[in-house]
Amino acid sequence: MKKKDSQKNMYAHSEKKVELLQKYLEIYLNVLSNTFVKRINLFDLFCGPGIYENEGIGSPFIMLQEIKKASTINNKKAIEYNCLFNDNDREVIEVLKRNVKSKIDHCYAKINYSCQDYKDVIRATILSMQELLNSEKAFAFIDPYQYKDISISEIESMLCTKKTEILLFLPTQFMFRFESNGTPKSLKRFIEELVPMEEWPKSNTGIDFIQSLKEHFKNHLGNDYYVDTFIIQREVNQYFSLFFFTSNILGFEKMLEAKWKIDKDEGRGWIYEHSYNLFSGNKSSITQKFENELKEYLSRSRTNKEVYEFTLHNGHLPKHTNEVLKAWQNEGILSVLKSDGEQTIKGSFYLNYKDWRDHPGKVTIQTKLQ
Numbered sequence: 017m018k019k020k021d022s023q024k025n026m027y028a029h030s031e032k033k034v035e036l037l038q039k040y041l042e043i044y045l046n047v048l049s050n051t052f053v054k055r056i057n058l059f060d061l062f063c064g065p066g067i068y069e070n071e072g073i074g075s076p077f078i079m080l081q082e083i084k085k086a087s088t089i090n091n092k093k094a095i096e097y098n099c100l101f102n103d104n105d106r107e108v109i110e111v112l113k114r115n116v117k118s119k120i121d122h123c124y125a126k127i128n129y130s131c132q133d134y135k136d137v138i139r140a141t142i143l144s145m146q147e148l149l150n151s152e153k154a155f156a157f158i159d160p161y162q163y164k165d166i167s168i169s170e171i172e173s174m175l176c177t178k179k180t181e182i183l184l185f186l187p188t189q190f191m192f193r194f195e196s197n198g199t200p201k202s203l204k205r206f207i208e209e210l211v212p213m214e215e216w217p218k219s220n221t222g223i224d225f226i227q228s229l230k231e232h233f234k235n236h237l238g239n240d241y242y243v244d245t246f247i248i249q250r251e252v253n254q255y256f257s258l259f260f261f262t263s264n265i266l267g268f269e270k271m272l273e274a275k276w277k278i279d280k281d282e283g284r285g286w287i288y289e290h291s292y293n294l295f296s297g298n299k300s301s302i303t304q305k306f307e308n309e310l311k312e313y314l315s316r317s318r319t320n321k322e323v324y325e326f327t328l329h330n331g332h333l334p335k336h337t338n339e340v341l342k343a344w345q346n347e348g349i350l351s352v353l354k355s356d357g358e359q360t361i362k363g364s365f366y367l368n369y370k371d372w373r374d375h376p377g378k379v380t381i382q383t384k385l386q
């Protein structure tokens with residue numbers, strides 16, 4: 017069958033997808049190299065040819081490059097890497113094999129190629145994730161053209177193992193377009209896995225649709241799981257999104273770091289103008305929204321553990337919360353107390369993974385009534 021141009025060449029919006037994948041894997045593999053993990057299993061379930069005709073680099077090559085980096089930079093301990101590259105198009109898998117053979121001199125991973133339909137490979141993937149040892153981790157990249165085969169219950173089954181992180185691309189713009197326009201069966205099925213169709217809110221824009229989806233994923237999966245999005249704009253008002261899922265709070269923080277790094281480079285990131293700054297008033301809507309949510313949340317006393325979790329659940333980094341809290345401290349509207357009721361050193365809020373794990377109640381934080 018004749019291939020579409022998008023199957024032969026990599027487009028700019030797809031480069032954004034793999035940029036996030038690359039940044040995330042770079043941090044994730046580096047973090048895991050300092051832990052007890054002995055084997056990392058990477059699954060690319062809609063893998064494509066690895067290298068496109070216009071030289072664009074696809075997800076399997078990004079995985080192999082990052083594995084090589086992690087294996088050569090971190091020679092502290094040997095980690096075994098397994099990759100499963102799957103695509104239902106046999107020709108694509110043959111091209112990928114040839115590309116790996118001709119372009120990679122030393123491969124640091126054991127590669128299994130598979131040519132199955134997603135519906136079949138996902139079942140086998142879940143089973144193998146359920147059998148992972150405690151010293152193993154898994155990461156799945158799911159990058160379909162369409163959403164019709166994607167099922168939330170399968171995402172949940174992978175997450176339940178508590179050893180897996182998932183990056184899922186969804187063509188949300190197409191989903192949004194049909195949300196209230198003769199909703200097709202496949203979209204109804206997708207939404208109804210999350211909420212009865214009549215409870216699904218009508219979205220005004222593609223971005224609204226993505227936000228709704230994220231909130232419903234979060235509600236459906238519950239507090240033990242973390243979900244965030246990375247929005248990719250294709251054309252004016254056309255938004256597609258990557259969704260990231262994990263049960264691992266540190267993995268989630270690392271993913272947010274990767275995302276904020278790209279957002280910063282693109283100018284959509286975090287700009288916090290302290291309110292005592294003469295030139296304040298420039299806060300972006302993202303920053304302002306988070307500040308308002310944090311103020312509301314801290315109207316009750318919260319521990320550093322709770323504030324760390326709140327920050328991440330809301331898609332922000334501890335350094336963002338630290339900035340806001342410092343400004344409030346300077347304005348005299350924040351109380352931060354140690355567990356013995358004493359004041360803490362100014363600017364210390366203990367919002368980090370280590371204190372979350374080892375000293376979850378080191379301080380309590382609350383805004384003061386004005």
Ligand SMILES: C[S@@+](CC[C@H](N)C(=O)[O-])C[C@H]1O[C@@H](n2cnc3c(N)ncnc32)[C@H](O)[C@@H]1O
Pocket residue numbers: 034061062063064065066073074075076102103104105108132133134135159160161165
């Ligand atoms: C969006 S592309 C993947 C791009 C790839 N992740 C990359 O970064 O280059 C989707 C790929 O999935 C394959 N595909 C389409 N439907 C599939 C299915 N039902 N099961 C498995 N693979 C499928 C296509 O042949 C195509 O190569």
